[in-house]
Amino acid sequence: MDLADMADKQIEDRLMMALAHQSKLNASGATAGYSTTCDECGEPIPTERLKILPGCATCVDCANLLEQANRIWGKDVGT
Numbered sequence: 001m002d003l004a005d006m007a008d009k010q011i012e013d014r015l016m017m018a019l020a021h022q023s024k025l026n027a028s029g030a031t032a033g034y035s036t037t038c039d040e041c042g043e044p045i046p047t048e049r050l051k052i053l054p055g056c057a058t059c060v061d062c063a064n065l066l067e068q069a070n071r072i073w074g075k076d077v078g079t
């Protein structure tokens with residue numbers, strides 16, 4: 001296993017957790033309304049990001065992860 005494989009695995013693990021978390025939120029209807037913390041990891045979302053993307057629910061890191069997953073798996077994930 002090389003470094004790239006390990007990175008892929010980490011992204012995959014993190015994403016699985018994020019998706020599980022998100023489906024829990026969806027089930028409880030908690031996605032309505034604005035949040036200032038990331039839905040995926042719970043970290044605060046920078047105000048600058050919220051200004052650019054009002055109502056966005058993920059931090060930059062998680063948004064990048066989701067984007068990478070879309071690229072790897074070739075489909076939309078978590079929407």
Ligand SMILES: [Zn+2]
Nearest residue numbers: 038041059062
């Ligand atoms: Zn996050």
